[in-house]
Structures are given as C-alpha cells and as structure tokens.
Amino acid sequence: MTTEQIVWSIFFSPLAAFLLICFVLRPAGAHGLAGLATIVGVAGALGASVVTFLNVLAVPGHELPLADYPWLTIGDLRLHLGLAVDSLTSVMLLVVTSVSLLVQVYSLGYMAGDTGYSRYYAYMALFTTSMLGLVLADNLLQLYVFWELVGLCSYLLIGFWFHRPAAAAAAKKAFVVTRFGDLGFLLALLALASVAGTLTINELFTEHKVAALVGASFLGVTALTWVALGLFAGAAGKSAQFPLHVWLPDAMEGPTPVSALIHAATMVAAGVYLVGRMLPLFQHAPAAMAVVASTGAVTALMAATMGLVATDIKRVMAYSTVSQLGYMMLALGLGGYVAAFFHLMNHAFFKALLFLGAGSVSHTTGTFDMRYMGGLRRAMPVTFWTVLLASLSLAGIPPLSGFWSKDEILATALAASPGLFWLAMATVLLTAFYVFRMLLLTFTGEYRGGGAAEAAANGDAAQGADAHGHGGVRLHESPSVMALPLVMLAAPAVLSGLVNLPTIPALDDFLMSRTVRETLEAHHVAFNPLLAAFSTGMALLGIALAWLVYGVKALRADSLGSALGGLPYRMLYHKYGLDFLYEKVLVGSLLYTVVCGLFAALDRYVVDGLVNGAGQLTRGLGRGLRRVETGQVQAYGLAIFLGVVVITAVAIVRG
Amino acid sequence: MVNQWVATLLAGRVPDWFVALITSTLGAVGILGFVLASNVLGVWMERKVLGRFQIRYGPNRVGPVGLLQTLADAIKVLGKEAITPFGVDRWVYWLAPGVAFLPALLTFAVVPFAPGAALADLDIGLLFVSAVGALGVVPIFMAGWSSNNKYSLIGAMRSIAQTVSYEIPLVLSLVGLVLLGGSLRLSALVEYQLQHGWFLLTQPLAFLIFFIAGSAELNRTPTDIMEGESELVAGYHTEYSGFKFSLFYVAEYTHLFAAAAIITVLFLGGWGTGPVLNLAPAVVWFVAKVYLVVFVFMWVRSTLPRLRIDQLMGFCWKFLIPLALLNIFFTALWVYAALSGPVIAVLNLLLAVALVVLWTQLLAGEEAGSPVPYVARPGG
C-alpha cells in the first residue's frame, strides 16, 4: 500500500466497521459480533496510524504530500476533498486510535449484556470515523462536516440510554449548547470563503490571504479577528469552555466508556485541535488570542472549583476535563502551541484512564455517587493503582506525564502574562485537592453501601439495582477485559511525558512541521526548575489538604462547606448558578418569552400577515375587478377601442 | 347604334359626363321599351302556349288571336282597389314590388344585343349578371316579411333557401365557359362562340345545369315552391293586389326574359347567325333566340309537375353542384390539354350523358336505402 492508501485506510477502516454493523450485523441479528467488528476496525486504524506516524517521522518537514480531489466550484470558490497529514495530525491519530481501541476493548466488558450493544458499537465506530476524518481534513469545510458528525455521535451516545429522562435531556443540552458555538464556526467559514476565497487550511496561512483577512473589517474589527473569534466560539462549544461548558458535566449521563473516549480524550479535544490548527491565523489577531487565553484560564479555575464539591465521581472527572481543556486553551492563547498539544496528548491518556477507572468502580458498586463508595482499595487493586497513577499525573507530580506538560503551560503563562499564571497556579492547587478528594472518598475508609444505599437514601427501592443489574453486594475487581485497558492506559499516562523532556524536546521538534515552522512564531519556553518546584509544591499542598480533610479527617468537610455561612459551597454546588441562568433566565424567560414571543409575533403578524394579506389582496382585487367582467362582450369592446383611442392620443402627443 | 350617333352629335358641345349621361339614359330607355314590350308579348305568349299544351285555345277574344288580352288585363288590374292589409310593414310593403323589378332590368344593362350594342359592356359582365341575380332575392324577402302573413313568410323563407342554394350551381356552371372563353366580358364570350362553336355544344352539361338552376331562380313551375298555390295560396305576394301585384308580375316576366337573354348570350351564340343564315340583322337573330328560350321555359312549365322542397334542395346539393364541379374539372383538363372546339364538344357531350346517368343511378340507390318520406323523418 502506498502512503496515501494507508492514510485513507485510517479513515475507512472504522467506517467499514460502522457500515458492517449497520447493514450486515444488525439486520442479520449478529449483535454480538459488533464489538469485535469495531475493535478490528479501530485496530486497523491504529495500525495504519502507527505506519503513518513512522512515515511522517521519516519525511523531512514532517508533512505527507497527499492529493486532493475537486468537489465543488462555486464562482471563484473551489472546494475539494482531501486529507492532510503532518506531525500534529499523526500524533492526534495515534492518540485517537489508541484511546479508542482501549475504550472499545473496555466496553466489551462494560457494555456486556446491554440491549443496545450493537447500536453502541455502531455509534462508536461512526464516532471514531468522524473524529479521524476531522483530524485528517485538509480544509475547513470538510473539517466542519466531521465536526458536526462528531457532535451528532456525541448526542447519540450521551442519550444512549434515551429511556432515561436525564440522559435524553443531557443529550439535548449538549447538542443545543454546542450548536451555539458551531454557529460561530459556520459564520467564520462563510467569512473565510468570501474574504479569503479558500477554505484549505494551509492556503489560509499564506501571507496574502492573511493580508486580505486583515484588510477587510467589520464593525471596526478586522475580518481576521472575527474569523478567529468565530472559530474559537466553535472550539469553546466543543471543548466546553466558559460559558459554554455547562453541557459537559451533564454529558456524563452517557455510558462511562463514552465519557472516557468522547468527553475526555478525543472529541472535547477537537476544539483545542481546531484552535491549534488555526493558530497561525490566530496569532495575527492579538485580541482573539487574548480572548482564548483568558477564557482558558477562567475556565480552568472555575471548573476546578466546581469539581471541589461534586459528589458524582464522573462529574468530578468532567469538571476536571473542563479545567484541563482550559489549560490547553490558555496555552494556545499564549502561543504555546507545543505545550497545548503535549498536554492534550497526556491528558487524553490519563483522563481516559480516570474515566475508565470510575467506570470500573461504578460497575462494581452500582453507583456514581462517591458518598456511597469507600474502601474499594483492597477489593479493586488494579483499578486503585491505575487510578492513583492517573491522579498523580493529573495533579502534576513529577515525573508523571501530567507534570511535564502542565509545567510547560505554566512556564508559557509565566512568560506571557503573570495574571493568568496565578490563575493557573491556583488551579494546580485545586486540581490536586479535588482529584485526591475523589481518590480518598472512593478507595479509602469504609464501604458505604453503593447503589443499594443510594437507592435507600433516595427512598426508591426499585432503583436498588443499578442500570446494569449489579446488586453491588459483593465487591470485586472488574473483569480482565476492563482491567487490561486500565493497565495499558496507565503506561502512557505515566510515560507519555517523556516524549518532550526539557532536555530532549522530541515532540517539540516533531510538532514544528514545515508549515507550522514557516507560519508560526516559535514560543518555546525554557524549562524553569524553580517554577517546577513551586508547582510541584502547590500540587503536594493540595494533596496534603485533601488528606487532612478526607484521609485523617483532621478538618471536617461539613465545617468547610458551611464556612462563610455556606455561601461559597452553595455557589459552587449550584455551579455558579449558570445552569439556572441559562435554563430559567436565558431560555425560560428571555428565549421563550421575549425572543420566541417576538418570533411568534413576527410569524403571526408579518409572515402570516404577508401570506394572508396576499390572499386577501387577491380576493379583494378579484372582488373589485370581477365587476369589470360583465359578461357583455360590448363592454370589453368598448374598453378595447377606448384603449386604441388612448394609445393613438399618446402617440400623437408624443409626436 | 343610336347611342353612337347621339354621342357623335353631342361630342364637343357639352361636357363628356353629360354625353355619358345622355347616352346612358337613351340606352336605358331603349332597354325599358324592349322589356315592357316583351312583357306584354310574353304574358300573351305564355297563356297561348300553355293553352295549346293543354289542348285549348288560350286567349282569342281581345284583338287578333287575343294579342290585346294582356293590355285588357293590365287595365283591369290597375283599376282594382289597392288594398293595404292591417299590420303590414308599410314602407317595405310598398317598396318591395318596385325593388323586385330593378335587378331584372339591371341584367339587361350588360347584355349585348348586337356587336357593340350593349349599354355597358363590362369586362366583368358575367360576374355582374350573377351579382344582380343574387340581389333578386331581396325584394322577395321584403314582400314576404312585410306582409304580416304566414304564407308570405314561409314563401319568402323557401325562396331564400332555394335561391341561395341554386345560386351555387348557377355560378359554378359558368366557370367552364369562362375557362374556355378566357373572359368575363359577355361580348367576348359571344365572339368566342362565333369562332369555336356555341357553348350549347361545347358545354352541354353546363347548359343543363344553368337552365335548371336558372329556372329555379326564376321560380318557374317545376320549382315554384315559394308560390305553390296548392300550399301557400300565392307565396310571398299573397297580400298584394292591384298595381303592386302587377309590378311583381312584370318583374317575374322581366326575369324570365333576362334569363333567356343571358342563356342566349352564353350558350346560343348571342347575336350570331350560325354558319348559314346571315340574312337578318344581328339584333333580330338575338331576339328570336331569346323568344325561343322563353318558349322552352314555357314548354318545361307545362310539362313538369311541381317538386317538393326537400327534393328540390337535395337535387341542388346532391346532383347539380357535384356535376358542376366535375364539369369544371374536366373543362380545365381540356383547356390544359389545348383541345379545340369540336373535340371538346364531343367529349363533353359524352361526359354529360355519362355523368347524368351515373349520378342518377347513384342518387336512386341512395333514395332506395331511405324510402321514408322526408317530412316524416324524425328529427328532420
């Protein structure tokens, strides 16, 4: 196979699995084979990705020359279909396919016995296909198509258990909220098409295209800034950045592997990927860069604070994800291209691991509520140790992977903006605290009853057994098909930091492919041992605080919660009231009452008025004009000859 | 001849248009005289001929062999009360007889009595004759409508139907003549006959058709259904009496003589004397032929019974018109083949016999298929 065929096979291999499931396995009733089909498809993609990665590695400049195919020509705008593979793409491919593969394997155990087993794997295959297509796209329109497909898969998978109202609502919420961001993306695309005349990513970075974008302006702001803000809006929706982050915690209603793959490792990273991809364009719009950076920092801190009080283990993960994505955005906003993707890669691994661990835990206990867990360390050693490693990595304890990438981001922030640096540093402390709060609540102390206790607390006997039918009576380690991926993910979660050590910046060199090197200003920041020591100290401080509160219980959590009259606690617990704001104020009052009222009025009086008016005008005219139709031919003849007279008179008068 | 003499006399002394007026007036007066004289003679002749055909004497008391009988009748008619029935359309009722007389008289305007002796030898003379003949139906309408009498009205309606129908074969039959003669001018047609033989010989079928159709136009007995004493009292002139009636009478005879004159011109070589006799002047020959034709008309009248209206119409549409069209077709063939007079005569004679026989068989077969009388046909 040629290089190009291999690249295409990355895309087509999971697609083949999806089609196979949809059109062969499901109609044939062979639902059990769906998991195998997807795993084989994704494994094929992984293999091809590895080969592609090696190919890219071997090519100087780290870009594969690939042909593209004409698609549409609209005026001067020429659209084509094509794949682009450079170093960034190849890294993303590896991350996506490897995490995806492990999640699929894990799902074999997690989803076993679910009625929607083959449907689940069909969605997953489609998602993997779309995600790979998104990563591989060489132009923004194609990227947008897969972007939306990914969003669709997210919707379908969040609402996978659609019979649960909460899942259906969460799916709807995710879909609607990300649509807001995608509107910006679409507008940016249209602006690019009309101003720059191309949507091919690498073409957009050429000097005269940038000049054209800078030259045009709207409302006193350059088109480039608008485009950058539009793209960032899309990215913010997808990557759950403030204020569009509200959908991600709710998205945890989906199956846990879904959360691991889509809402932790890959899809939510798509926003970061988009901004990173377009960073050569963003860097010409300082205002947009500032927006990206500050949004990232604010999101990171805010999500971390909310993570402090969440009782649902997956929600803690979700806030953590939002927070870490904020880190990445912060890095990108400050020009830390490599740092962002370094962190993205590391995060994908350890966060997937955390999610899968949480899944494993809930699989055993029958609940996601940490208040009913505890003491699982002994019963689930594999889960405990892998999750511990991932947590340490997340907290940024050297020499785990999280430390290296987070430190790079912090260094970048310190160099660019002290204010944002301190926000990020505060987040480090909070991150260490909430992740160990989670760890300690789940794995230490006494077992607090699991799903049965939760049901009893809620006064609902029927919910005694969780969705998977596990009574949660006998604590046990998860089956090996679930434990194995945990172990396999633990390796990169620990080690992936090594690809970009301060002394051996291999990733750094690799990611700076030819195009990026030509178009992007280098923002390499030297390793700062002092900073590293400080941040590690902060992380350790956070861990120590968590230990004090939840480990030895030197500080009571209740008293902390009621500090300052309980106001901070309640504010955090209610997510700063954003959901209330959105649902009740924005949607309920503003949207329903004002906007919808306006549109309803518009529809009723203007649109209907036009339609009815047209009808009534016609009727009225007809009612009036039919009097002319006397049925007497002579009247018509009279009109004809009067017309002749008038025409003659006009001809005479006008000479 | 008289006109020419007058014209030379007046030439140069008065304006040209005045000369034209004088000569026209003189010609008209001459024609009027001839027509009136012929009327008087014609009425006597008809009564005498009919009488002889019916094996009786006819008029023989007034004047020698009853010659003055017409005058006596005229005096009697003029002396009668001029009745104007109640409810008539007065103006039309009064005008109709006068108008009836006019078209017949106009026909004579183009008739060449002798070489150069026509009041107006139009180059479209034949067309003029047809046009004037077509006008003849108007006074019948006037009389029939204005009389406020259903017999009159029905008579007039029959007259319209019959006249309009028979006009078609009448005109079509003349096309053959025009094809051969190459002109519409009556005198030119006469000249042609004098050179190439009478149309009676070269266009026998046309003569037959013209004679029959002309007879119908004249409302003479085999075809006088518009008067039909046995059905309609007296048709369109039921309500007329006295002088007005006599005007209709005169008009009828004028029509008769006009038709005879036209037949003479078109089929009998006009003033031509024939190959042998050249003793008398052309006018005498012409008038003699006219009276001969009139005699034939009277002969037909006394011989044949009156037809029913549906028979009459069917005869026109199914017999005369197709034959007239065929005659045109074959004549055009002869002209195209540049055949000369005698050959055409022989061919057309054979053709006429063949066609008449064939068509008669055809129509007879058709009639045999529908033995139900016309009037009894449902929905007819």
Place this chain on the structure above:
Amino acid sequence: MAEIGLNHYLTLSALVFCIGLYGVLARRNAVGILMAVEIMLNAVNIALVAMSRYVGPGGQPTGQIFAIFVITVAAAEAAVALALLIAIFRTRGTVDVEEINLLRW
C-alpha cells in the same frame, strides 16, 4: 368642393367605421351587432381599395386583393356567427346580448 382624393375616401372610411363601431357597442340585438361588424369591415375595405388606387406605384392590385381576402373572411365570419346565433336562440330563446351574459362574475 375640392378634388376628390385619398383623404375623402379615408374620411368616409373612418366615418363608416365609427358608425359601425357605435352599432357594435350600443345595440342589443345580436344580429344588429353582426350587421354593424360587417359595416366596420366594409369601411376597412374602402380604405384598402382607396389606398390601392392612390398610394404607391400604379397598377398594384395588392389593396384590392387584400379587400377580397377581407370579404372572404367576413363571409366565413358571418356564416359561423349566425350559426352560433341560431344555436344560442334555440337554447336561450333570445338574441339580446345583454341577456346572454352567463360568462360573468
């Protein structure tokens, strides 16, 4: 009294045309309207023949030929119109155009 020329004929034609027009528009009897239509056609023919006589190079019978065609069409028109009229009279019992107005609002 001026020399009779083209304008005399054209004026006559216009006058007769407008008389016919009045008849078409103002009278109620369908037969009367048809007669008025014939008068209008004849007025046009007068103009055509006068043009043939007075306008353009001599010896061109085009105007007269056109008049002949007009007469032909008029004959066809009269025949069909009267047939229609009789059909209407049979079904509606009237020839008053103000009563034959089913095709109205």
Place this chain on the structure above:
Amino acid sequence: MDYGYSLSFYALAGLTVLSSLLVVSLRNIFHAALFLVLAFVGIAGIYLTLNAAFLAVVQVLIYAGAIAVLMLFAIFLTRNAMAQGNPPGRLQASALITAGLMFIALAYSFANSRWAPGPATPPDIGPELLAKELFTTFAFPFEVASVLLLVAMLGAILLARE
C-alpha cells in the same frame, strides 16, 4: 374638375353613410337589414368610383347577395326574438363617445400621414391582373382562405344543426 365624378362620390358616400347610420340606429331589425343591403350597394358604388369594378361586383355578390341575405335569414329564423327589435343598450352613451373619439383619432391620423404619392391617373386593374396576382403572389393566402371557408362552412353546419 370632374363634376360628375365628384357628384357621384358625394352621392354614393351620402347614401352609404346614411344607410349605415340607419342600420345602427333603427329599432326595426328588418329595416336595418334592408338598409344594410343599401349600404353595401353604396359601397360597391364607391368601389366603382375607385376604378375597382371587379371588387364592386364582388361586393354586391358577396355582401349584398349573400351576407345580407344570410342576416335576413337569421332574422327570419329568430323572429320570435325579433319583436323587441334592436333597442339601444346600456352602453349607448359611452359607445357614442367612444365612436366619436375613435373618429377623431382616425381622422387626425389620416390627415397627418404622409402617403407615398400614387399615380395621377387611375391604374387599370382588370380581373386578369387580379387573378394573376391572386394565383401567383397570393396563392398561399388564397389557399388558406379556402381552407378557412371550408372550416367555417362545416362549423356553421355543425353549430346550426338541431
């Protein structure tokens, strides 16, 4: 100046106009039809003054002899409806105005038109010339007119048949 010519023109024009006026104004439809014949004859006379003898005769033959007779026939057939005659309709006043305006428009147009000057002496247009033109130059219109007549005849028969 040719008084005879002028006199005949004015006489015939007067006859035509008067007859036409009576046609459109008489309430008695039968009288109107008779005046129609008179108007046709007058127009035939007008043709004669224009050296169009053939047309004059055709006029008498077709219009006076056929069309007018057809009108009379129609009057006879619909005589039940003829009792009310030919009364003026609703539109009489506006028709009068329209016709007057039309006459003004036509007369103005005629008076202000520049015609190509014609021959001083009347051209001699005999039946031969007309026939030649009709069957050569205008052969196609002639055939079309023939078809039209045929169609009209069939249509009329079909319509009038009970």
